[in-house]
Amino acid sequence: METLIGSTIDIVIGLIALGLAWGALSSAKLFKAIVLFIAFGLMMALAWVRLNAPDVALAEAAIGAGLTGALLLTAYKNLRASTSVTNVEKLELGNRFSSGLTVASLLIAVLVATGLGYAVWMLPPEAAGLSIRVAADLGNSGVTNPVTAVLLNFRGYDTLLELFVLLLALLGVWSLGLPLPQQETAPGLVLDTLSRLLVPLLIMVAAYLLWVGAYGPGGAFQAGAVLAAAGVLMLLSGARLPNAWVGWPLRLMLVLGPATFLLLGIITGLLEGRFLQLPIEWAGVLILVIETAATLSIAAALIALFMGTRPSKEKW
Secondary structure, three states: OHHHHHHHHHHHHHHHHHHHHHHHHHOOOHHHHHHHHHHHHHHHHHHHHHOOOHHHHHHHHHHHHHHHHHHHHHHHHHHHHHOOHHHHHHHHHHHHOOHHHHHHHHHHHHHHHHHHHHHHHOOOOOOOOOHHHHHHHHHHOOOOOHHHHHHHHHOHHHHHHHHHHHHHHHHHHHHOOOOOOOOOOOOOHHHHHHHHHHHHHHHHHHHHHHHHOOOOOOOHHHHHHHHHHHHHHHHHOOOOOOHHHOOHHHHHHHHHHHHHHHHHHHHHHHHHOOOOOOOHHHHHHHHHHHHHHHHHHHHHHHHHHHHOOOOOOOOO
8 A cells, every 4th residue: 555655646746747857847937847846846856755765855955956047037037127027028939939959859858758767667676776885884974874975985075176167157147247137126025024033043054964964964165055055045135255255265165176176186195195085084073074065165156146246346
């Protein structure tokens, strides 16, 4: 009975996710497409929970639905502010008649889904993968959460590259020289009250996710995303970065995570003979140092991406 109920829930989540994805791609209204995209992100978070991947679910809910949704809504608002309503309606009307592109996208999606379905179908009933090897070496990683062990120890260079990719994405946005969005009006009572209640809670949740990542679902990316959500909420409430933090302190925080990770990798390479080979007796402490620095850098980068412009004392 439990298997039947679980399978039914999985099928419903999958069908809803497919419907939301199709609605977001085919919608002629930009605002409707953004709302459907946010709903799709939340549904994917539920799907990851059903797949027993709470770490990915947390990241999907915080980044895929929360921060990305806020970024798209802000971009839509700025588009309407900088473009006449008639031009926005023409853009939406143009999307409505792109039937050829829609059909082509649908065919590609069907082919990809068919290939993935076939690959999953051909997997052996009990595919252990690398889980046995990870479990065997987990005692040497410095943590007890296998996800954190893989991301910060066994394959730490992947995470290091991800941090640099995020930093490069921010530099790419700043290089565009986008104009500063129009000044926001004073927040309403609901938004102001919500930010005052949620921001301290989000900071505490971020600290908890950072600490619990050593032995449970969490870690730097989840903590950084939640911390960035607190910063975005403050920006939406009218808060701005103090002038003392606009210059080198902000840039130092942006590079703190990648630089700390890279520096420790070089030091451990010289001492242990391999890049990012953490000493067993210091692995737990070093992972906590890396994750703390990465959390601050991830949060700062996501908040700066949300702002969408190079900071300066005159603008911020």
